[in-house]
Amino acid sequence: MAVSVITACGGERSGRYAAVMSLREVKQLRTRQALAEAAADLFRRKGFDATTIADVAAAAEVGTRTLFRYFASKEDLLFPDHDDRVQAAVRTIEASAPSERPAEVLLRALAQAESDDDIVSGMTALRLRLMREHPAVRGKALQLYSDAQLEISRALANAFPDRFDTLTAAALTGAFAGAVQGVLCALIQDRADVDDPAEYRAIVDRATRTALAPWLAETFPSSAL
Amino acid sequence: MAVSVITACGGERSGRYAAVMSLREVKQLRTRQALAEAAADLFRRKGFDATTIADVAAAAEVGTRTLFRYFASKEDLLFPDHDDRVQAAVRTIEASAPSERPAEVLLRALAQAESDDDIVSGMTALRLRLMREHPAVRGKALQLYSDAQLEISRALANAFPDRFDTLTAAALTGAFAGAVQGVLCALIQDRADVDDPAEYRAIVDRATRTALAPWLAETFPSSAL
DNA sequence: CAACATAATGGCAGTCAGTGCCATTTGGCC
DNA sequence: GGCCAAATGGCACTGACTGCCATTATGTTG
Numbered sequence: 001m002a003v004s005v006i007t008a009c010g011g012e013r014s015g016r017y018a019a020v021m022s023l024r025e026v027k028q029l030r031t032r033q034a035l036a037e038a039a040a041d042l043f044r045r046k047g048f049d050a051t052t053i054a055d056v057a058a059a060a061e062v063g064t065r066t067l068f069r070y071f072a073s074k075e076d077l078l079f080p081d082h083d084d085r086v087q088a089a090v091r092t093i094e095a096s097a098p099s100e101r102p103a104e105v106l107l108r109a110l111a112q113a114e115s116d117d118d119i120v121s122g123m124t125a126l127r128l129r130l131m132r133e134h135p136a137v138r139g140k141a142l143q144l145y146s147d148a149q150l151e152i153s154r155a156l157a158n159a160f161p162d163r164f165d166t167l168t169a170a171a172l173t174g175a176f177a178g179a180v181q182g183v184l185c186a187l188i189q190d191r192a193d194v195d196d197p198a199e200y201r202a203i204v205d206r207a208t209r210t211a212l213a214p215w216l217a218e219t220f221p222s223s224a225l
Numbered sequence: 226m227a228v229s230v231i232t233a234c235g236g237e238r239s240g241r242y243a244a245v246m247s248l249r250e251v252k253q254l255r256t257r258q259a260l261a262e263a264a265a266d267l268f269r270r271k272g273f274d275a276t277t278i279a280d281v282a283a284a285a286e287v288g289t290r291t292l293f294r295y296f297a298s299k300e301d302l303l304f305p306d307h308d309d310r311v312q313a314a315v316r317t318i319e320a321s322a323p324s325e326r327p328a329e330v331l332l333r334a335l336a337q338a339e340s341d342d343d344i345v346s347g348m349t350a351l352r353l354r355l356m357r358e359h360p361a362v363r364g365k366a367l368q369l370y371s372d373a374q375l376e377i378s379r380a381l382a383n384a385f386p387d388r389f390d391t392l393t394a395a396a397l398t399g400a401f402a403g404a405v406q407g408v409l410c411a412l413i414q415d416r417a418d419v420d421d422p423a424e425y426r427a428i429v430d431r432a433t434r435t436a437l438a439p440w441l442a443e444t445f446p447s448s449a450l
Numbered sequence: 451c452a453a454c455a456t457a458a459t460g461g462c463a464g465t466c467a468g469t470g471c472c473a474t475t476t477g478g479c480c
Numbered sequence: 481g482g483c484c485a486a487a488t489g490g491c492a493c494t495g496a497c498t499g500c501c502a503t504t505a506t507g508t509t510g
Contacts, residue, residue, distance in 0.1 A: 022477080022478070023477065023478085024476085024477055024478075024486080024487080027476095027477090027487090028487085052465090052466065052467085053466075053467065053468085054466090062488080062489080063488070063489040063490070064467095064468090064489085064490095065469090065488075065489050065490070065491095066487080066488055066489065068467090068468065068469080069487080069488085072468090073467080073468080074466095074467070074468090135368055136364075138368055138371070139364035139365055139367060139368035140364055142364060142367035142368055142371055143360055143363055143364040143367055146363070146367055146406075146410065149403075149407060149410075150407075150410055150411065150414070153407060153411065166411055167408050167411055167412070167431075167432075170407040170408045170410065170411035171404045171407055171408050172404075173407055174403040174404040174405070174406055174407020174408065174410075175400040175401075175403050175404040175407070176400075176403070177403050177407075178399040178400050178401070178402050178403015178404060178406065178407070179396045179397075179399040179400035179403060180396075180399070181371070181399055181403065182374060182375070182378060182395040182396055182398055182399020182400070182402070182403070183392050183395045183396045183399065185371060185374075185375055185395065185399075186375060186378065186391055186392060186395035187392070189375065206392075247506080247507075248506070248507085249457080249458080249505085249506055249507075252458095252505095252506095253458085277494090277495065277496085278495075278496065278497085279495085287459080287460080288459065288460035288461070289460085289461095289496095289497090290459075290460050290461070290462095290497095290498090291458080291459055291460065293496090293497065293498080294458080294459085297497095298496080298497080299495095299496070299497095451510100452509100452510090453508100453509090453510090454507105454508085454509080454510100455506105455507090455508080455509095456505100456506085456507080456508095457504105457505085457506075457507090458503105458504080458505070458506085459502105459503080459504070459505085460501100460502095460503085460504100461500105461501090461502090461503100462499105462500090462501095463498105463499095463500090464497105464498085464499085464500105465496105465497085465498080465499105466495105466496090466497090466498105467494105467495090467496085467497105468493105468494090468495090468496105469492105469493080469494080470491105470492095470493085470494105471490105471491085471492090471493105472489105472490090472491095473488105473489095473490090474487105474488080474489085474490100475486100475487080475488070475489095476485100476486085476487070476488085477484105477485095477486080477487090478483105478484085478485085478486095479482100479483090479484085479485105480481105480482090480483085480484105
């Protein structure tokens, strides 16, 4: 999403967003994306450890000091639009009708968080590989996911105030996310590499379905959902 | 557990483990514990950031180079006997009877991982506080928990080979752990500090019950468990 | 008990992530 | 054009962490 905006700005339709984005903002977005792309490229080619912050900054043609104004840490370079996705998921929940089943809404919100951009660009595959090989990356990912989870559970509690208290919402969200995460980790551990986007999507789908089957089962007391 | 062994070694019954532990091993355990205790003490008094590795090493009367032979990172100092607990949980699962309900076994294994030592010593409270305040600590904790989760799910799949494939076990374990973790996080977020051991235990109990209520409900189809 | 093999220690120099400070530049706006 | 606020990037610095190596302590064998 951010990607397409910038592409549009740089291309023939560069004036399209002039009305809504100042030049300064456009430049910032470009710098941010240049950093993320340079990082992904270097991580892929040279490896995570062998790539220094200075390398990334140089490749993006900014100073290292500037890099840290865009990304708080080296690991954050791998999750450039994390916030956008979380916000999208939250909005999905907020926009849901009270008549819907919370589990369905949650499922839709999580599915939406999977950006197609990332999958086809191979960013997801890179991320998964680095998560497996570098504990620090895995730790950062888990931290981001955990924070997102909390935010989502709050949105859920707000969207269904009559069915959930904060704690139950946290439990439900945690169970969902935990199940998916658990399956995903187990899958990652097995197959060495997931290069094919379609394969990755199939895996995620399977993981989600496996994990959530009990929650979505008809026999399950709807009061708990 | 490690604590009591060392205490016994250093005290009047110092000869007790001489037959099973060499002097070298006893010294190593002592150094390890000295480091963990020094770290906990300093983190508590001075704060996490303000405490340097050099401080901890000096307090434990070893060189910083030696510290890193016992703990791979500054954060690891906060989880000194993580491995022991995970192994205990795994053994609990391995020792379970095939006739038991997997969910019950899992619950018992997780409950056992809560060491009384830690709770009364305030280690847990310190850990929770630092997890809330320092993302790096939270990331490390999540990483350790995630790895433990994978190991436990494997043990579960092994213990109930006729009921679970690897993925379902991972999903169930993930859902359990995720639910508890979610509730715990939500609870932690609210109350600023949990100093009282009894209060902490109550919170964990409540979190566990809230999180797992759906799974343990009678109406839930037993085939899924 | 002596001598040897092995493992633990700790110091030193070095790398790199990340931060505070400040002078300079740049875009937004009147 | 000129002022203001924000962005930039260089510099020096801290602190976690590592490889290397000489020294020391421990276990073992005769």
